[in-house]
Every structure is written in structure tokens, then in C-alpha cells.
Amino acid sequence: MAGPMIFDQKVKTDKKRITIDPVTRLEGHGKIDIFLDEKGDCKNAYWQVPELRGFERFCIGRHVGELPVLTNRLCGVCPAAHHLASARALDAVFSAEPTPTAHKLRELFYMGQYVHSHIAHFYALAAPDFVLGPAAPANKRNILGVVEAVGVPIGAEVIKHRHYGQKVQEIIGGRATHPVFGIPGGVSKPITEEERAEMETMAKSCVEFGKFTLKLFNDVVLANKDYMGLITNGKSFYQETNYMGLVDENDKINFYRGKVKVVSPDGKELAKFEPKDYLKYIAEHVEPWTYMKMPIFKPIGWKGLVDGAASGIYRVGPLGRLNVAKGFTTPLAQAAYENMVKTVRSLGVTGPVHHTLAYHWARVIELQYAAEKMLELASDKTITSTDVRGKIGEPKEGVGIVEAPRGTLIHHYKSDKDGICTGINMVVATTNNNAAIAHEIKKNAMALIKDGMVSPGLLNIIEMGFRCYDPCNSCGTHILPDGSRALEVRILDSDGNVKQTLKNF
Amino acid sequence: MKKNRALLLGIGNPLLTDDGIGIAVARELAKRRLPGIDIEEATASGIEVMEMMLDYEKVVVVDAIMMPDREPGEIMRLEEKDFSHTVHGSSPHGVNISTAIALGRQTSPERMPKEIVFIAMQAEDVSTFGERQTKKVARKMPELVDAVVREMQ
Numbered sequence: 001m002a003g004p005m006i007f008d009q010k011v012k013t014d015k016k017r018i019t020i021d022p023v024t025r026l027e028g029h030g031k032i033d034i035f036l037d038e039k040g041d042c043k044n045a046y047w048q049v050p051e052l053r054g055f056e057r058f059c060i061g062r063h064v065g066e067l068p069v070l071t072n073r074l075c076g077v078c079p080a081a082h083h084l085a086s087a088r089a090l091d092a093v094f095s096a097e098p099t100p101t102a103h104k105l106r107e108l109f110y111m112g113q114y115v116h117s118h119i120a121h122f123y124a125l126a127a128p129d130f131v132l133g134p135a136a137p138a139n140k141r142n143i144l145g146v147v148e149a150v151g152v153p154i155g156a157e158v159i160k161h162r163h164y165g166q167k168v169q170e171i172i173g174g175r176a177t178h179p180v181f182g183i184p185g186g187v188s189k190p191i192t193e194e195e196r197a198e199m200e201t202m203a204k205s206c207v208e209f210g211k212f213t214l215k216l217f218n219d220v221v222l223a224n225k226d227y228m229g230l231i232t233n234g235k236s237f238y239q240e241t242n243y244m245g246l247v248d249e250n251d252k253i254n255f256y257r258g259k260v261k262v263v264s265p266d267g268k269e270l271a272k273f274e275p276k277d278y279l280k281y282i283a284e285h286v287e288p289w290t291y292m293k294m295p296i297f298k299p300i301g302w303k304g305l306v307d308g309a310a311s312g313i314y315r316v317g318p319l320g321r322l323n324v325a326k327g328f329t330t331p332l333a334q335a336a337y338e339n340m341v342k343t344v345r346s347l348g349v350t351g352p353v354h355h356t357l358a359y360h361w362a363r364v365i366e367l368q369y370a371a372e373k374m375l376e377l378a379s380d381k382t383i384t385s386t387d388v389r390g391k392i393g394e395p396k397e398g399v400g401i402v403e404a405p406r407g408t409l410i411h412h413y414k415s416d417k418d419g420i421c422t423g424i425n426m427v428v429a430t431t432n433n434n435a436a437i438a439h440e441i442k443k444n445a446m447a448l449i450k451d452g453m454v455s456p457g458l459l460n461i462i463e464m465g466f467r468c469y470d471p472c473n474s475c476g477t478h479i480l481p482d483g484s485r486a487l488e489v490r491i492l493d494s495d496g497n498v499k500q501t502l503k504n505f
Numbered sequence: 506m507k508k509n510r511a512l513l514l515g516i517g518n519p520l521l522t523d524d525g526i527g528i529a530v531a532r533e534l535a536k537r538r539l540p541g542i543d544i545e546e547a548t549a550s551g552i553e554v555m556e557m558m559l560d561y562e563k564v565v566v567v568d569a570i571m572m573p574d575r576e577p578g579e580i581m582r583l584e585e586k587d588f589s590h591t592v593h594g595s596s597p598h599g600v601n602i603s604t605a606i607a608l609g610r611q612t613s614p615e616r617m618p619k620e621i622v623f624i625a626m627q628a629e630d631v632s633t634f635g636e637r638q639t640k641k642v643a644r645k646m647p648e649l650v651d652a653v654v655r656e657m658q
Binding site: 144 | 553
């Protein structure tokens with residue numbers, strides 16, 4: 001296949017404002033405005049999410065038992081993550097400890113979600129940038145172009161294994177997309193031996209596909225010096241932030257349960273806390289130009305849209321998880337993690353990996369882990385036990401936290417004595433990354449646009465910045481603080497003047 | 506389960522007011538037990554929807570649509586070629602329905618339906634959380650059901 005097209009010809013522009021709207025390959029509607037100064041250098045850039053959905057208000061007054069099937073309708077991308085975060089929150093609301101089998105079934109189901117989600121992101125969203133290159137024609141820069149380049153048999157394998165991830169979720173969760181199995185203290189139904197055996201067979205195949213994907217990433221991205229230059233140059237696609245993610249008792253990555261760990265830009269542990277204590281560590285900052293809140297590490301606080309140890313901005317998701325943890329509990333993923341650490345150490349990186357494009361690298365390692373963990377759980381013959389529900393107590397308040405494929409996901413519910421929801425707060429993965437995404441785009445635009453020289457490929461490179469985070473804006477803008485609030489978006493010029501007002505609803 | 510030759514696929518989010526049109530039609534037709542037709546509903550798009558279409562000869566998709574200069578409740582019949590560009594309908598990580606169908610024809614051409622038809626109704630509100638359709642749309646729902654039945658025959 002032909003090599004990727006990384007840079008194309010730049011064209012001089014006399015425009016003072018460049019708008020990419022809507023951005024491509026991103027769930028929900030996003031908007032980027034880039035402001036140029038008189039010289040044509042990028043002076044400022046805004047990442048805006050002009051949608052507001054009001055989901056939390058919709059849940060008040062419902063029975064909390066409904067929340068796992070209501071909150072998973074926030075969008076079609078990560079319903080499994082919302083469903084499980086919700087089930088974990090209900091475990092806490094009802095003081096219910098799931099049985100060992102229930103935990104295993106939930107985690108096996110969740111590995112299906114990760115396999116499906118990470119395959120979709122890497123092959124459909126990230127691969128167009130890597131296999132074809134950011135400067136390839138826009139109509140080729142999609143999954144069809146990728147399949148054309150790598151060959152139809154590989155394309156068919158991608159579809160097959162993505163489907164296996166969906167199938168595992170369907171078998172355990174009752175539905176592939178919007179599951180219905182999570183209940184307080186467990187799951188609604190056990191699985192049969194035939195179902196276990198079917199999942200074991202699919203998991204074996206997924207482990208092999210994980211190996212293939214790691215090799216493909218190695219051959220196409222890591223072996224390409226132009227891409228490695230983009231990944232490791234330390235100017236664009238680079239932020240020295242704090243990181244957050246769930247870890248188990250040995251500090252290994254766990255997607256389903258554990259404590260939330262936060263590390264500083266130099267890798268020092270800043271906090272490790274139980275889900276119920278999240279409000280001591282996370283505060284939600286609001287900027288006037290976007291509906292999506294900007295959560296920050298509370299002990300440091302909001303210091304503006306800046307990175308560094310003095311800033312409270314943190315990042316979550318695949319790279320965030322790898323930066324807080326000491327690797328994985330499965331052998332192939334652990335080997336891939338150690339290889340990544342060795343490679344970045346050889347480049348002089350001493351602490352966490354701050355290179356944003358390494359999110360893709362972390363994601364393909366996590367795909368390998370999810371497949372291995374899927375096989376481990378599906379091979380466990382005790383998983384067919386019918387003891388799938390723990391005892392539940394009186395409803396009160398509870399918090400559930402899981403790692404969604406795109407980062408830490410928090411559900412916090414308050415219930416009255418009858419189980420009616422009186423309060424709900426959700427901090428979703430894309431919201432956790434919101435400040436970092438906004439900063440990323442601004443920083444990349446400033447590094448890459450000089451003297452008014454702009455090309456379509458260059459703008460796509462800026463978009464590559466946020467695509468690393470696999471953002472989901474429809475999940476990220478679900479808060480309606482006041483039903484009477486005007487639904488508008490302000491467009492500001494480089495001096496902060498409002499140039500235009502958009503109404504989106 | 507042995508599949509019938511044709512599939513009726515209702516798409517939408519039943520919690521987003523008029524976006525639930527496709528699901529409502531699927532549920533209505535499920536009650537009528539039409540011979541030779543499978544009925545499915547999906548709150549999804551992209552590759553997942555394409556996978557649901559595999560091994561059928563004909564698929565009729567029912568969904569809400571937002572077109573400029575159309576009245577809420579207006580019914581449209583569209584074919585694959587009409588979907589070369591769409592902003593929404595790009596749910597599972599941004600692969601829209603036309604890309605997903607093209608991907609199916611690229612990777613599993615022998616399993617894709619010969620004919621894919623979209624019956625769409627102009628929606629008035631697809632962003633407010635609610636489980637009922639708006640009045641203008643709700644009034645036209647029987648016509649939409651009839652149009653889908655005619656298409657399936």
C-alpha cells in the first residue's frame with residue numbers, strides 16, 4: 001500500500017477567523033474557532049460544545065432502579081459504561097455487595113464494550129489519520145479508505161471482532177447497545193454453559209486480533225519517523241498535566257472497579273480515593289464560552305487554561321490510565337506496556353507520557369488487555385453460577401465510578417426512602433477531559449499556524465489533537481442547571497468581543 | 506432463528522421526543538404480525554445498523570429526519586444514494602449510515618440486502634427529553650405506519 005500523506009501544500013489565507021464546524025469523526029456536535037492576529041499567526045482558539053441536553057433534570061422523580069436503563073440513553077457510543085457506572089452507584093445506594101459471579105459477569109460484559117469501542121475508535125477514527133495520513137483527500141480519510149489501503153480481508157476482521165465485542169455485551173447484557181442487566185447488588189440473569197463457551201471462543205479470537213492490532217500500530221505508526229516526530233516533538237500534541245484513573249489494590253489498571261488515583265505531571269501520587277469521596281477531589285469549573293463544564297483537581301483549583309504542576313487540569317482516558325497505573329494484570333498487555341515505557345524512556349521521558357498522540361498507543365494496548373481479560377473471565381467455568389444477586393438494603397445516597405473507554409465516569413445519586421431519585425450528578429469522561437481538549441487545540445493551533453499559512457491537512461492535524469481523546473460531546477453536555485436559561489453560544493474574537501450569537505435549539 | 510426475507514428497522518432514541526418515531530412505528534407493526542417480515546428496533550447508527558441488515562433481501566429503515574424547508578410530519582421515501590452526506594446519524598464514533606452501508610458492501614457484499622429503503626418523517630423536536638412525539642408529528646403517525654406497510658408489501 002502507498003505511504004501515508006502527512007503534510008500537504010499550505011495555502012496563504014487572509015481570513016482573520018477560521019472555523020471548523022462541525023468537526024469530523026466525533027460524537028455530538030463540536031466547534032473550533034481559530035483567531036488570527038494581523039500577521040496571520042494564530043492568536044487564540046476556542047473549542048466549543050454548543051449543545052445542552054438536560055438529562056439529569058429528566059431523571060429527578062424517577063425510581064432510582066430505572067437509572068441504569070435511562071442514563072445509558074445519553075448516547076449511542078458508551079451506553080455500557082453508563083449502565084455499569086449506574087449499577088455501581090445503585091450498589092452504593094442500596095448498600096448492596098454484588099456476588100463474585102455478578103462482578104465477573106459485569107466485568108466480562110464490560111470487556112466486550114472495550115473490545116468493541118477501542119476497535120471502532122482505532123480503525124474507524126484514528127487509522128484514517130495514520131494509515132492514509134492527515135493530508136490525504138478528505139473523501140478518502142475514513143474507514144472505507146483504510147479498508148481500501150489495508151485490504152478487504154483485514155477490513156472483514158475488523159468488522160468481525162468489533163461484532164464479537166457487541167455479541168458478548170448482548171449475551172450478558174440482554175441487548176448489544178443499551179443493556180438491561182445491571183441491578184443493585186448484581187445482575188438480572190445468569191449465563192448458560194453454552195453462552196460461556198461461545199464467549200470463550202470469541203475471546204480467543206479477540207486476543208489474536210489484539211496482537212495483530214499492536215503489530216499494525218507498530219509497523220504503521222511507530223516505525224514511521226514522521227509520525228514519531230509528530231508524537232514526540234514536545235511542542236504540538238503535548239501537555240504536562242495531572243492524570244486520573246481507576247486502579248486495583250496493586251496499582252494495576254482496572255476498568256470496572258477500584259480506587260481513583262491522581263498523579264502530578266512528574267508522576268507523584270496526589271490522591272487515591274474511594275468513589276464516595278470524589279467531591280473532595282473534583283470541582284467543576286464553568287467557562288462562559290462553552291456549555292461543557294471543566295472539572296479540575298480540587299486541591300489545586302482552577303488556574304486558567306494552562307498546563308503544568310501548578311494547574312488543576314487533569315487528563316483521563318487510555319493515556320491517563322497508563323500514566324497513573326503500574327501496568328496491567330494480563331501478560332500480553334503488560335509486555336506491550338513495558339515496551340511503551342522502554343521506548344519513551346529511551347527518548348528521555350522520565351515521568352508520565354505527556355504526548356497526546358500516545359493516547360492511540362495506550363488505546364491499542366488496552367484493546368489487548370480487554371481481550372485477554374475477556375478470555376480469562378470467559379474461561380472461568382464458575383461464571384455460570386446462578387448466584388448473581390446480593391442482598392440489598394434501604395436506599396440512600398451512593399456514588400459509582402467506572403473507567404469508560406474514554407475515561408473516568410462518575411454517577412452520583414440521592415434517593416428518598418421510597419427509592420425516588422431526588423438528586424443526580426454525572427461527571428462523564430469527555431467532561432473530565434474538556435479543559436485539556438480546549439487547551440490542546442489552542443496550543444496546537446498556535447504551534448502550527450504561522451503567517452496565515454493554512455492547509456486542509458494542517459487543520460486536520462489540529463483536529464487530530466482532540467480525536468486522541470475520543471470525545472463524546474452528547475455525553476458531556478447533559479446538565480441543565482436552570483430550565484429558563486437561554487440556549488445560546490457566543491462567538492468571540494481575539495479581543496474577547498462577541499462577534500456572533502448562535503442559537504442551537 | 507431463521508430469518509425472514511425482509512427487515513423493518515425502526516431507529517431512534519425513545520427518550521428524545523420526535524426522535525422516537527422509528528421505534529414507535531416498529532412497536533406498532535410488531536403488534537400486527539406481518540407475515541414474512543422481521544421487526545427490529547435500534548437506538549444506534551453506523552456499523553451496528555449495517556450489521557443488523559446482513560442476510561436480508563430488503564430492509565426498510567424508519568427514522569426521524571430534519572430537512573430544511575419541510576413541515577413536521579411530512580413523510581419522505583429515500584434510497585441509499587440520497588444519503589451521501591449526513592451530519593447526524595453518525596453515532597458509534599462518527600461512522601454514518603451511508604459509510605457503514607458502503608463498508609458492508611465493501612467487506613461482505615454477498616450478505617448485504619439488494620434493496621435498502623428509508624421511510625423518514627420530518628421531526629419538529631429531537632433534542633428535548635420526552636417519551637411522546639410533538640402534536641404535529643403524532644397526528645401523522647398513522648399515515649407513516651401505512652406508508653411503511655405499503656413499502657414492505
